Amino acid sequence: MSGGFATLFRKEVLRFWKVSFQTVAAPVLSALLYLVIFSHALAAHVEAYPGVGYTQFLVPGLAMMSMLQNAFANASSSLIQSKITGNIVFILLAPLTPGDLFAAYLLAAVVRAVVVGAGVIVAVAWLVPLPLPNVLWLAAFALAGAGILGALGIVAGIWAEKFDQLAAFQNFLVMPLTFLAGVFYSIDSLPPFWQAASRLNPFFYAIDGFRYAFFGRSDVSPWTSLAIASATLCALSWMTLRLLRSGYKLRH
Amino acid sequence: MAGPAVEVRDARKRFGGVRALDGVSLAVEEGEFFALLGPNGAGKTTLISALAGLVRPDAGRLRVMGRDVASEYREARRLLGIVPQEIVFDPFFTVREILELQAGYFGLRASRPWIGELLERLALGPKADANMRSLSGGMKRRVMVAQALVHRPPVIVLDEPTAGVDVELRQTLWQFVRELNAAGHTIVLTTHYLEEAQNLCSRIAMMKAGRIVALDSTRSLLAAFSERVLRVKLDGCALPATLAAGAVQDAAGWHRIPVENAAQVESALARLREAGARVSHLEVAEPELEEVFVKIMGRDDAAPREAA
């Protein structure tokens, strides 16, 4: 890794921090709205886990969902904006390695995700009593989940040539996968087919494991979740690095 | 030995059916001030992009100060400063932030004094803390020049740096670039203002349809393809027969009489006087690169070739 990595990482963090009203405050507000609406509409719902109220159950999932979506948004929107405005040329002219590019975009995406996730939890903690989470599990799943979506964001940002292509990627892949990953329900409550389908969704493991960090309960063992989330992250990272090395859509 | 500052061997690149580079070879020696000329679409930017690693050639080798731009890309890019043709900028940052970031991408940390000097030399001082968005086109162009120089590259490539730039900046820019050249930097530039190339560059390559169609010193090109001419406009009389042989008349009524030196100017004027011709306008035109360019581009071997 070269000295250039640190600068690119810093630039990527500055980029969202300079507009943190849109990139941090707005997603925290959306998560709060979801919480208010769903908990109001479904508060009478059965307890997801014994002793865990539905509103409580909802919080980690919503926080993780915001993290996933913002990690994706950070990497993908930065890349596509640089490509469309053409200023990506200044990064491509520098002696940055594919590994530098990957690490800088990925880590910046994780930072944004963590800031948003922390924002959601802190904001919600005023409204909903939450148990103290297990910090290790919390960190492990936050990093794995944000990492997966950060890498996916890099891929989407490289692949998309127009904003509507990126929007399609987001609307037809990222949104359905996050919404159907058990944010709003425990998958044990689903019919068998949908249970099986959910288990094919890697985002499900990030959310389920993240919830485990709070309640010590989850649909699958946190170790399984961690193994699957980490494996997904590794596979995606490997693919993204290959894409960057090949110069696909960046160097013609 | 590191070899030439820039070395291109048989570079080829196709974009669909277009041969943007059709077997380009050239070498630019260290310390040269070199011009890459050619009509729109000749392949100049593609060649520069291949040098910078922005375009991957289909075949051929390119080196910067002896470093292969593909296998030794990190070294090659450190040695190369490129000012892209299109104006591009990052609207999130100020001029100074942009320059500090660019230095950082090259792994440079203690570059503040040099950035200060660049801001000063390119008359960007008053705009240093302005957002890039608020700058005029010419100002943005200056920032791009500064960005290309932030890592003090020994080889500097400017792709039409004076397009859309006012006279004052053009002069300060060339003054600055000349000083860089005098300090040992190799300069490669493209421009459609041929007088600029003629005045600045010691050697010139002309491209057309992805090929080099002329490559020589500015002096030799001028000597081979252009000449000093005495231009006269006569007041209602014909050119004396003794001069008419070598002369041509253009649409505006100017007679162009080739002259090699001052003595020939004198003798031509003497003949005009002897013939009693009334001269209404008179000037001596020096050889011009524009003429060289037009002649070379009009040659058969410079005709565009269809891609197979």
Ligand SMILES: Nc1ncnc2c1ncn2[C@@H]1O[C@H](COP(=O)(O)OP(=O)(O)OP(=O)(O)O)[C@@H](O)[C@H]1O
């Ligand atoms: N990315 C690309 N995709 C498709 N065609 C391209 C691409 N880049 C360049 N070309 C084509 O390659 C040819 C050479 O283009 P290039 O930009 O190198 O010309 P140039 O000499 O720089 O012209 P100008 O003086 O207008 O800047 C042109 O026909 C151009 O249309």
Ligand SMILES: [Mg+2]
């Ligand atoms: Mg060009």
